[in-house]
Amino acid sequence: MRNMFKKGFITIVFAVACGGVIGLQYEAVAQSSLLFRTYKREVPQKLSETPEAVAEGKKVYEKRCWYCHGIEGKGDGPAAITMFPKPRNFTRNEYKVRSTTFGSVPTDEDLFRIITSGIEGTAMPFWSTISETERWQVLYYVKTFNEQFKKDATPKVIPVVSVPSTPESVKRGQEIFKEMKCFECHGEDGRGNGPLTVALQTEWNMPYRARDLTEGWNFKGGNTIEDIYRTISTGFNETPMGSYLEKLSDEDRWHVTHYVKSLAKDMASDVVVKVKLFEGGELPSEPLDENWSKSTAVEIPLAGQILVSPRHWAPAIDAIMVRALYNNNEIAFLLEWDDSTNKQEEIFRDAVSLQFPTKIPESLKKPYFAMGDSSGSVNLWSWKAHWQEGFGSVTEAFETEPGVVSELNAKGIKNVAMQPPESQNVTGKGVYQNGRWRVVFKRTLNTEDLKGDIQFEIGKLIPVAFAVWDGSNSDVGGEKSVSSWYYISLEKPVPKTVFIYVLIALIMGASVEMWFIARLRRFPPKLEE
Amino acid sequence: MANKRNTFLLIWIITAVGCLYGFLKYASPKIFQMLMAKDHPMPTPSTLMMWYMIMGVLAGLVYATTSNQKFVDFLSFLLPDRGPLIKSFLRKILFIGFPLLVGWFVYTWAIPGAASPVELRIQHPTLPQEFEKLENPFRQADAETQRKCIEEGKILFQTYCRPCHGSKADGNGPFANSFRLRPINFKDPGTIATVVDNYLFWRIKEGGPGLPSESTPWDSAMPSWKDDLKDDEMWKIIMGEYDTAGVMPRQREKLE
Numbered sequence: 001m002r003n004m005f006k007k008g009f010i011t012i013v014f015a016v017a018c019g020g021v022i023g024l025q026y027e028a029v030a031q032s033s034l035l036f037r038t039y040k041r042e043v044p045q046k047l048s049e050t051p052e053a054v055a056e057g058k059k060v061y062e063k064r065c066w067y068c069h070g071i072e073g074k075g076d077g078p079a080a081i082t083m084f085p086k087p088r089n090f091t092r093n094e095y096k097v098r099s100t101t102f103g104s105v106p107t108d109e110d111l112f113r114i115i116t117s118g119i120e121g122t123a124m125p126f127w128s129t130i131s132e133t134e135r136w137q138v139l140y141y142v143k144t145f146n147e148q149f150k151k152d153a154t155p156k157v158i159p160v161v162s163v164p165s166t167p168e169s170v171k172r173g174q175e176i177f178k179e180m181k182c183f184e185c186h187g188e189d190g191r192g193n194g195p196l197t198v199a200l201q202t203e204w205n206m207p208y209r210a211r212d213l214t215e216g217w218n219f220k221g222g223n224t225i226e227d228i229y230r231t232i233s234t235g236f237n238e239t240p241m242g243s244y245l246e247k248l249s250d251e252d253r254w255h256v257t258h259y260v261k262s263l264a265k266d267m268a269s270d271v272v273v274k275v276k277l278f279e280g281g282e283l284p285s286e287p288l289d290e291n292w293s294k295s296t297a298v299e300i301p302l303a304g305q306i307l308v309s310p311r312h313w314a315p316a317i318d319a320i321m322v323r324a325l326y327n328n329n330e331i332a333f334l335l336e337w338d339d340s341t342n343k344q345e346e347i348f349r350d351a352v353s354l355q356f357p358t359k360i361p362e363s364l365k366k367p368y369f370a371m372g373d374s375s376g377s378v379n380l381w382s383w384k385a386h387w388q389e390g391f392g393s394v395t396e397a398f399e400t401e402p403g404v405v406s407e408l409n410a411k412g413i414k415n416v417a418m419q420p421p422e423s424q425n426v427t428g429k430g431v432y433q434n435g436r437w438r439v440v441f442k443r444t445l446n447t448e449d450l451k452g453d454i455q456f457e458i459g460k461l462i463p464v465a466f467a468v469w470d471g472s473n474s475d476v477g478g479e480k481s482v483s484s485w486y487y488i489s490l491e492k493p494v495p496k497t498v499f500i501y502v503l504i505a506l507i508m509g510a511s512v513e514m515w516f517i518a519r520l521r522r523f524p525p526k527l528e529e
Numbered sequence: 530m531a532n533k534r535n536t537f538l539l540i541w542i543i544t545a546v547g548c549l550y551g552f553l554k555y556a557s558p559k560i561f562q563m564l565m566a567k568d569h570p571m572p573t574p575s576t577l578m579m580w581y582m583i584m585g586v587l588a589g590l591v592y593a594t595t596s597n598q599k600f601v602d603f604l605s606f607l608l609p610d611r612g613p614l615i616k617s618f619l620r621k622i623l624f625i626g627f628p629l630l631v632g633w634f635v636y637t638w639a640i641p642g643a644a645s646p647v648e649l650r651i652q653h654p655t656l657p658q659e660f661e662k663l664e665n666p667f668r669q670a671d672a673e674t675q676r677k678c679i680e681e682g683k684i685l686f687q688t689y690c691r692p693c694h695g696s697k698a699d700g701n702g703p704f705a706n707s708f709r710l711r712p713i714n715f716k717d718p719g720t721i722a723t724v725v726d727n728y729l730f731w732r733i734k735e736g737g738p739g740l741p742s743e744s745t746p747w748d749s750a751m752p753s754w755k756d757d758l759k760d761d762e763m764w765k766i767i768m769g770e771y772d773t774a775g776v777m778p779r780q781r782e783k784l785e
Contacts, residue, residue: 035706036706064696067683067684067687067696068687068696077687078684078687078688079684079687079688079691081688082688082689082691082692121703122703123691123692123696123702123703125695125696125697125699125701126701129697129699271645271646271709272645272646300707301706301707302707303692303693303703303704303706303707303708304692304704306692306693306704306752307736307737307750307752307753308752308753308756309756309757311752313692364647366748368737368738369748369750373738459641461646482707483707484707484708484709484710484748484750485709485748486709487646491641492641493641494640494641495641497639498636498639498640501635501636501639502632502635502636502639503632504635505628505631505632505634505635505636506628506629506631506632507628508631509627509628509629509630509631509632510627510628513624513627513628516607517607517624520604520607520608521608524605524608525600525601525604525605526601527597527598527601
């Protein structure tokens with residue numbers, strides 16, 4: 001009996017050890033793919049479009065939709081003031097995501113899909129949370145705002161028959177992208193920075209922003225090849241994005257689709273920016289230095305600064321990419337973000353800032369993420385583009401823009417102070433090229449200003465937050481795009497002692513094994529009875 | 530009891546544990562992706578993985594010890610015999626593999642990994658005294674006034690709260706992704722349904738900066754609205770917010 005307990009006990013300990021070791025090897029994955037919606041394609045059986053359904057739809061509309069789209073469907077609801085892009089005006093035919101020809105109204109199924117999934121990058125939520133019946137009813141009501149739905153009851157649908165992508169097709173697509181002058185709005189590299197796009201304005205006096213084709217998550221109505229093909233073929237009503245149904249053959253539209261798809265990337269986000277030890281001597285100080293490819297890039301979503309007045313409801317910059325490298329002496333950051341133009345005005349400048357706590361926090365308590373608070377001060381590294389009369393024309397060649405780098409301290413938004421000249425030890429430089437700003441910051445790991453400067457330590461989690469200003473969007477001061485706290489971690493190089501540990505482990509593993517086998521041989525297991 | 534002897538029992542158990550690992554690591558994320566109709570795999574959390582592996586190894590060993598016969602078979606695999614060639618081959622792999630596995634575990638433990646941040650969320654900091662006695666001025670009003678207040682509150686909610694908390698009060702506004710401590714989902718029965726009106730009034734008025742010091746690791750991005758909204762507007766927002774989320778505030782206990 002005692003023997004059994006002993007055996008059982010040893011068994012359990014062994015199992016726990018094995019399971020624990022195997023289980024903990026498994027690391028958690030990054031959260032990037034969890035951030036954005038996927039568009040649902042399936043449309044259930046249609047509800048018949050009766051006056052009763054329309055009447056029911058009106059109830060749904062006046063309960064859920066009118067706050068943004070307006071009681072008369074004009075897209076002028078009371079909540080629309082804090083929205084960009086503005087809500088759809090249903091009295092006009094400005095429908096974007098349709099399967100029908102340019103200028104036509106969408107089909108009921110198109111409307112159903114958009115109500116179900118909403119639109120990424122806008123305030124339109126997914127209404128898959130209300131019943132299918134309600135969705136049909138409300139869309140029938142929405143149709144009553146525009147007479148064209150009656151006149152044009154069966155709009156012509158453009159069929160989508162998928163053609164798989166090939167490298168040749170992508171290459172041909174790139175040529176057509178040039179021939180059809182897509183770059184005039186979408187830019188050379190597809191970042192929505194073409195010379196035309198900034199000149200055109202909507203009736204809200206907002207710029208028509210050509211889609212940044214590299215930000216795959218923002219494609220209206222989805223970023224699958226079928227979605228892209230549909231948009232190229234149907235165009236977006238009442239926008240400069242026309243239909244290419246007649247201008248391009250079916251085959252050519254697929255080539256362009258595959259090229260556009262090749263530009264679209266996912267947001268590779270993470271909570272910790274890993275900073276690698278750079279072994280090539282001097283850290284890169286040029287934004288276009290190829291050594292930056294040795295670092296790990298993390299992309300971080302940004303929101304408008306809505307914490308204190310003046311609140312910024314319509315930020316133009318929605319993501320920033322961060323890279324960093326360090327060596328024995330210095331640390332360097334490369335910050336990249338897409339901006340459709342480097343046009344600015346004297347007070348509205350393109351700028352970026354990095355924020356660290358002045359001391360690496362010992363506990364979970366950090367300074368307030370929006371520029372610190374009275375009990376926790378932050379260290380800001382700021383870069384601001386130069387401004388002078390005539391600068392900021394949209395050029396295709398890249399423009400080096402050294403900008404002004406400064407180091408500040410803040411204890412809250414209203415308590416910001418420039419560091420004295422002798423403590424200004426951050427250097428930096430910016431370059432604008434094809435719709436993308438790239439800014440480098442560099443500083444020594446440690447400084448003499450222990451009170452005002454962050455001192456970097458290897459292996460520790462150091463909080464960091466970001467802010468970006470877009471001059472052409474009239475960003476200034478508190479009107480900026482911001483992130484909450486993220487972290488950087490200066491990676492420890494693998495110490496040599498690791499290999500000694502492994503050697504010891506191998507020897508010990510082998511010894512235990514041999515002892516076990518020897519014992520087993522000496523006392524071979526036998527049936528007791 | 531003439532049990533059929535299985536001299537490969539040890540190998541079978543090792544294979545079974547290996548299969549379990551493969552299932553948890555590769556198959557299960559895909560299966561849950563399909564079942565829950567997600568567009569990304571659903572990886573097994575590492576602690577869950579650990580417990581399943583512990584159970585797996587334990588089950589294997591329990592099975593091996595269900596009878597003395599099995600236990601003898603289980604162990605005697607390790608002893609030299611005149612069995613088939615494959616047996617001595619597997620045995621050699623096992624002998625070499627075990628120390629290597631131990632070495633690999635030690636290696637993965639010893640190399641410096643990036644620490645991942647620990648973030649705690651305290652669910653309910655205590656409502657400060659000065660807010661406790663307040664009364665929502667519109668809750669006792671007649672039905673018509675209440676309806677108007679809810680409607681006005683909803684408009685304010687859709688204007689100022691929607692960018693983060695979302696049109697449906699589900700915490701999915703267009704700015705929600707950018708705040709790592711995501712905006713609260715008010716539809717969740719564990720959130721505003723468990724507190725009284727005053728609590729929300731406190732949170733709206735003072736925001737993240739007004740949280741007591743024991744709550745600082747919250748990283749709350751909730752703005753303080755005291756400079757921009759009137760008290761009446763906040764009470765209306767609260768009514769509109771409960772209505773949008775489809776939940777009711779907790780009722781005060783009547784004190785005798």
